[in-house]
Amino acid sequence: xxxxxxxxxxxxxxxxxxxxxxxxxxxxxxxxxxxxxxxxxxxxxxxxxxxxxxxxxxxxxxxxxxxxxxxxxxxxxxxxxxxxxxxxxxxxxxxxxxxxxxxxxxxxxxxxxxxxxxxxxxxxxxxxxxxxxxxxxxxxxxxxxxxxxxxx
Amino acid sequence: xxxxxxxxxxxxxxxxxxxxxxxxxxxxxxxxxxxxxxxxxxxxxxxxxxxxxxxxxxxxxxxxxxxxxxxxxxxxxxxxxxxxxxxxxxxxxxxxxxxxxxxxxxxxxxxxxxxxxxxxxxxxxxxxxxxxxxxxxxxxxxxxxxxxxxxxxxxxxxxxxxxxxxxxxxxxxxxxxxxxxxxxxxxxxxxxxxxxxxxxxxxxxxxxxxxxxxxxxxxxxxxxxxxxxxxxxxxxxxxxxxxxxxxxxxxxxxxxxxxxxxxxxxxxxxxxxxxxxxxxxxxxxxxxxxxxxxxxxxxxxxxxxxxxxxxxxxxxxxxxxxxxxxxxxxxxxxxxxxxxxxxxxxxxxxxxxxxxxxxxxxxxxxxxxxxxxxxxxxxxxxxxxxxxxxxxxxxxxxxxxxxxxxxxxxxxxxxxxxxxxxxxxxxxxxxxxxxxxxxxxxxxxxxxxxxxxxxxxxxxxxxxxxxxxxxxxxxxxxxxxxxxxxxxxxxxxxxxxxxxxxxxxxxxxxxxxxxxxxxxxxxxxxx
Numbered sequence: 001x002x003x004x005x006x007x008x009x010x011x012x013x014x015x016x017x018x019x020x021x022x023x024x025x026x027x028x029x030x031x032x033x034x035x036x037x038x039x040x041x042x043x044x045x046x047x048x049x050x051x052x053x054x055x056x057x058x059x060x061x062x063x064x065x066x067x068x069x070x071x072x073x074x075x076x077x078x079x080x081x082x083x084x085x086x087x088x089x090x091x092x093x094x095x096x097x098x099x100x101x102x103x104x105x106x107x108x109x110x111x112x113x114x115x116x117x118x119x120x121x122x123x124x125x126x127x128x129x130x131x132x133x134x135x136x137x138x139x140x141x142x143x144x145x146x147x148x149x150x151x152x
Numbered sequence: 153x154x155x156x157x158x159x160x161x162x163x164x165x166x167x168x169x170x171x172x173x174x175x176x177x178x179x180x181x182x183x184x185x186x187x188x189x190x191x192x193x194x195x196x197x198x199x200x201x202x203x204x205x206x207x208x209x210x211x212x213x214x215x216x217x218x219x220x221x222x223x224x225x226x227x228x229x230x231x232x233x234x235x236x237x238x239x240x241x242x243x244x245x246x247x248x249x250x251x252x253x254x255x256x257x258x259x260x261x262x263x264x265x266x267x268x269x270x271x272x273x274x275x276x277x278x279x280x281x282x283x284x285x286x287x288x289x290x291x292x293x294x295x296x297x298x299x300x301x302x303x304x305x306x307x308x309x310x311x312x313x314x315x316x317x318x319x320x321x322x323x324x325x326x327x328x329x330x331x332x333x334x335x336x337x338x339x340x341x342x343x344x345x346x347x348x349x350x351x352x353x354x355x356x357x358x359x360x361x362x363x364x365x366x367x368x369x370x371x372x373x374x375x376x377x378x379x380x381x382x383x384x385x386x387x388x389x390x391x392x393x394x395x396x397x398x399x400x401x402x403x404x405x406x407x408x409x410x411x412x413x414x415x416x417x418x419x420x421x422x423x424x425x426x427x428x429x430x431x432x433x434x435x436x437x438x439x440x441x442x443x444x445x446x447x448x449x450x451x452x453x454x455x456x457x458x459x460x461x462x463x464x465x466x467x468x469x470x471x472x473x474x475x476x477x478x479x480x481x482x483x484x485x486x487x488x489x490x491x492x493x494x495x496x497x498x499x500x501x502x503x504x505x506x507x508x509x510x511x512x513x514x515x516x517x518x519x520x521x522x523x524x525x526x527x528x529x530x531x532x533x534x535x536x537x538x539x540x541x542x543x544x545x546x547x548x549x550x551x552x553x554x555x556x557x558x559x560x561x562x563x564x565x566x567x568x569x570x571x572x573x574x575x576x577x578x579x580x581x582x583x584x585x586x587x588x589x590x591x592x593x594x595x596x597x598x599x600x601x602x603x604x605x606x607x608x609x610x611x612x613x614x615x616x617x618x619x620x621x622x623x624x625x626x627x628x629x630x631x632x633x634x635x636x637x638x639x640x641x642x643x644x645x646x647x648x649x650x651x652x653x654x655x656x657x658x659x660x661x662x663x664x665x666x667x668x669x670x671x672x673x674x675x676x677x678x679x
Contacts, residue, residue: 014446015446017447018430019428022389022428022430045447055448055449058432058449058450058606059432060430060431061390061431062430076599076600076603077550078351078550078582078600079351079508079580081596082510082582082584082596083509086592113603114431115349115431115433115604116349116350116352118353118354118357118390119167119354120204120351120508120580121204121354121506121515121516122167122205127390131170132167132169132170133170134167135205
């Protein structure tokens with residue numbers, strides 16, 4: 001979808017800014033808000049570029065730098081910590097050869113940390129794009145990553 | 153006409169979807185069709201049945217038999233053995249039944265179990281079908297409010313019920329509504345705070361997924377009482393299924409004329425809109441949430457003025473938690489006196505808990521206010537997993553307090569726990585067995601606050617960073633004498649000087665962990 005049609009879905013009303021940014025980011029193949037994305041949003045809502053940038057940088061669901069095709073958000077809150085999130089993080093870093101916030105060389109995965117996802121009954125948990133995964137073990141993580149690598 | 157002899161309820165919530173519930177549902181429907189039973193057996197979707205961590209869960213009625221960890225491969229055996237031949241499949245049967253009744257604070261000797269209040273319909277009705285909600289007395293409360301009670305009468309009923317806000321702050325709901333109704337202004341708003349982010353809490357998500365119409369009705373009653381015609385539900389962006397179900401419910405209610413202009417010929421108009429958040433814990437604070445709704449960074453506002461006089465776009469605004477609003481239709485339909493039959497004198501009603509961590513059966517329960525921690529853990533969560541010993545619990549999320557074994561018999565309610573310098577908070581109970589590392593847990597809690605500090609005020613922005621530096625040192629075995637005292641001192645300054653509850657909270661987990669696990673924590677400081 002082009003940016004114009006995304007904007008047209010919403011009234012040019014400041015209270016729609018989070019929705020507009022969600023859509024622009026989802027629409028960007030690099031899964032982030034580019035300078036161009038921020039600019040069209042600012043123009044449409046008739047606010048300065050810096051205003052949109054400041055709102056985007058406040059919320060963790062928006063990224064201001066390019067990301068991979070698949071965004072992994074591992075929960076690091078106390079319930080997941082109790083059930084072994086730390087060793088899982090070490091495992092993910094090793095398996096993907098990236099640090100937190102990094103993207104794999106092939107552009108397939110970005111590794112992020114998140115606060116509680118509300119999936120504590122199946123801790124440790126993570127989100128991969130819009131999908132949740134729980135009761136994670138290194139074997140399960142391998143299977144999930146392998147599955148994604150196949151879907152090119 | 154076909155007579156359906158068996159109903160198969162499949163729990164479709166975020167947790168079971170994760171475990172493959174949609175594939176299981178498809179396999180069951182296909183198998184039932186293949187065996188020529190589609191006229192006799194109905195497969196129905198419902199919200200959370202209250203079980204988590206046990207894969208895909210289904211219930212077969214009229215037997216009331218629960219199956220867990222069901223996979224698509226099991227569909228053939230389930231249909232052929234149970235539904236065709238009448239022989240339940242033992243290997244998939246759940247051993248611990250989920251609690252579909254309200255947990256009483258003491259054994260009352262009543263033979264009949266009391267139905268739940270907040271979770272009355274969760275895991276029973278199809279949340280995507282308004283008719284099922286209506287069939288369970290849904291939207292009767294708003295009708296009663298219109299025909300038998302004036303707006304002032306609704307507020308009086310709420311005050312009499314003694315309902316306190318279930319988001320954690322425990323302010324009396326009737327009082328809040330009263331303030332907003334008396335605030336001058338023609339335009340007023342109702343906001344439902346569904347920005348659930350307190351670690352360990354997922355009750356609001358399951359209420360939204362399991363019974364979205366109850367929330368809509370609660371908001372309508374609030375609107376009628378204070379004179380608001382517009383409501384917003386602010387849901388965290390990660391809760392995709394909650395957003396989808398609530399939007400469906402709103403569309404159905406509009407279609408039925410339950411939302412819109414001149415509802416049920418009462419002259420009262422009300423509509424609800426969903427607003428999706430974008431990942432900021434601080435937006436659970438009501439004024440930060442309002443800022444976010446207005447399209448700004450989610451910084452908390454100065455109080456006073458409180459939202460009840462100056463809230464969204466400067467208008468009088470009521471902000472209530474999901475669980476609070478889900479109590480409202482039950483109170484208005486059954487009356488305040490009925491409601492006071494539950495809970496304690498100072499804290500009537502029930503509380504929805506999410507109980508997780510090292511317990512045998514983690515999940516979602518609804519217990520009377522005043523139920524002890526011991527009962528919740530041992531009677532309703534199956535005790536500690538793998539026969540280990542109870543070490544402690546973190547109650548109320550990150551902004552909550554640690555409790556040691558000494559607290560097992562404390563009555564859990566908002567008022568009573570204050571006497572122990574503990575809090576009920578959001579109702580998250582994270583149970584730890586004797587292998588848990590308290591310093592590691594505290595580290596995780598303090599990292600959480602650092603990550604979520606919004607940066608608006610100095611004590612919280614710098615304080616959370618300092619707390620993380622100190623606890624990391626201690627956790628790495630490099631702690632020095634005096635470090636723990638520094639941890640306490642910094643969190644005290646933050647409590648006294650931070651702008652909003654986020655910065656005021658770290659003192660709770662720090663001081664409570666030292667109260668119950670002092671030797672262990674000091675043992676980690678080498679000198």
